[in-house]
Amino acid sequence: MADATIGTPEQLRDPNYTPALYQAVPLGIQHVLAMFVSNVTPAIIVAGAAGFGFGSDSPDFPELLYLIQMSMLFAGLATLLQTITIGPVGAALPIVQGTSFAFLPIMIPLVAGQGVDALAALFTGVIVGGLFHAFLGAFIGKIRFALPPLVTGLVVTMIGLALVRVGIQYAAGGVPAIGTPEYGSLGNWIVALIVIVVTLALKFFARGMLSVSAVLIGLIAGYVYALVFTDMLSLAAISSSWSSAAAFALPQPFKYGFEFSVAVIVGFCLMAFVSAVETVGDVSGITKGGAGREATDREIEGATYADGFGTAIAGVFGGFPNTSFSQNVGLIAMTGVMSRHVVTFGALFLIVCGLVPKVGGLIRTIPIEVLGGGVIVMFGMVVAAGISMLSDVTWNRRNMVIFAVALSIGLGLQLEPGAVQYLPDWLRVLMVSGLLPAASIAIVLNLVLPEELSDEATEEVSGGLSGNGQGSLRRDGG
Incomplete structure (x- = not known):
């Protein structure tokens, strides 16, 4: 429930209402905390799949920092497109944009073991896929019939199933450690399990900010344990990562070049289709949960335009595909604050972080086992979100x-x-x-x-299983 001092019920349901600054800023930061880890994780996963070295003395270290930096910067810029709008682009709703997990099953095999050389084709795919996504905004309402919950639930479930292996590999020691004696060791798993246990404890037994930020706090707990009780991390390594990262840096257009690949283009365009439908669901969830009404055609079209153009612009500068984040939809329903300007403050905070590579330097020091504990929870939630969507079938x-x-x-x-x-x-x-x-x-x-x-009546299938009608679960994944 929202604090009554934030505004009247009518004001809280109004996207154009702005709470007092001392209230709006913390509410905006809360949105960032809810999505921060999920937003930067795809960049780390793609870099790991490409074979980047994670040490501060690695030649790939600056590239990893840059990918993390772009994830934050363009999530913030894409969110501003949604909240502030430019012409028809943007829904004028409190929609938080972030790096999409949906594209990971395509991006991982595209870059596997190829280092920086694979990024030119990948980001070309991001640009073209983003433009195709924006194109869908012109008629997204007319094609929703082709993507009922049976289709979208199946796809979201498979996205999670494709990624859970990555979470287990990270928790066991990371892809580079496969086949080594330390891979899968008890020490690695203890670190990952600490993250999982703390996350679950806060999610189910805490309230307010502690519950919303459960994954982030779980990662911090695992990080502290790794620093104090293991040799995975040291103060010297943290200091080196911090000092070797610049205090300020601007994005570079076409930093990795431009390379046309049919497989990449087709893959990104097809996944953009699925991402567009997910955004439609998120927009509907925001208007229902925050304002108690259905989303208008203008809001759905504007959100899809912002999704696509935000992704295309990110691709120009080395950023990954953006999409609306469902965990923030749930946060709006929980706080009862529908103000788009609250989310604008969160977007500005993300932009500032994206312009300061030192933030990425600190994120880079997270041991892979710590990250593994977090992504096991996050990817499992993707599967659960898909199953929840299938419950409507x-x-x-x-x-x-x-x-x-x-x-x-x-x-x-x-x-x-x-x-x-x-x-x-x-x-x-x-x-x-x-x-x-x-x-x-x-x-x-x-x-x-x-x-x-x-x-027709559902036939009994092998083992006595049979369909039993519609479920009632609501999707709440990211």
Whole structure:
């Protein structure tokens, strides 16, 4: 519940209302705390997959700092597009933008072991995918019929399933440590488990800011434990990372060059389609939770435009795809404060952090095992969010067949990429992501299978399982 001194009920439901500065600034920082870890994590994961060295003496160290810096800077700028708006771009709602997890299953295999050389094609894909995303804003309302909860829930679930392996690898010691004696050691797992336990304890037994910032505080607890009780981290390493990072730096356009790749372009455009639909859901969640009304067409279109153009601009400077963050939708419902200007203060804070590489230098010192504990929770929540979306599906025979075929092929290709080794490289990358074939199959089957099947009684399937109607869970993942 919101504090009654913040404003009247009518004011709290008004996106244009601005609380007093001493109230608006902490509320804005609260939004940043809720999404900060999730926002910078994709940059660290992509850098790790590309083979970047994480030490301050590594030649890749400046590149890692730059990727973290751009994640913060362009999350802030994209959020400003949503709150302040430029013409038709932006929803004029308290929408918090951040780096999307949805694109990770595509980005990881694209950069795997290739270092900085892979980033030119990747960021070209971000730019083109962002422009395609913005293009969808012109008619997003007309294509929602093709993406019911059966399709979007399947895709979000598979995004989480594709990423949980990364969380386990990080908790066990990180990808570079695979095959070494220390990989999977008890010491590594203790650090990760401390993060998980503290996060869960705060999430379920604390209230207010402590609950909202549970993942961040869990990471801090793991960080302190690693510093005091292990040799993973030292004050000297922290000091070195801090001193070697600049106090101020501006983004560089086309820092990594420009390289056209069919596989990358197609992959980013298709995932942009899914991201656009997720944004529609977030906008609806904000207006329902904060103002008790449905989102207007103008708000949905503006949010999609901001999503796309924010991503395209980020790609020009070496930033990753942006999307609306669902955890902040829940925060609005919890605080009851609908003011877009509150989120604007949070966006300005992110921009300041993005212009100060020393912030990225400190983030870089987080041991991979600590980060592993955090992403296990975050990626598990992505799976849970997908399952929650699927709870809105009526599980009749038609929908069960669509889900079964799409999941079997998509997840199967993730688990056994060698099954398509003879495909052209560009097509193989798309297929082994699992997401794109699963989404394509689900969309096509949903459009072509006759609806008459939906009216028939659900057949009993092997093991006595049968559909039992609609669920009532609400999506609350990021």
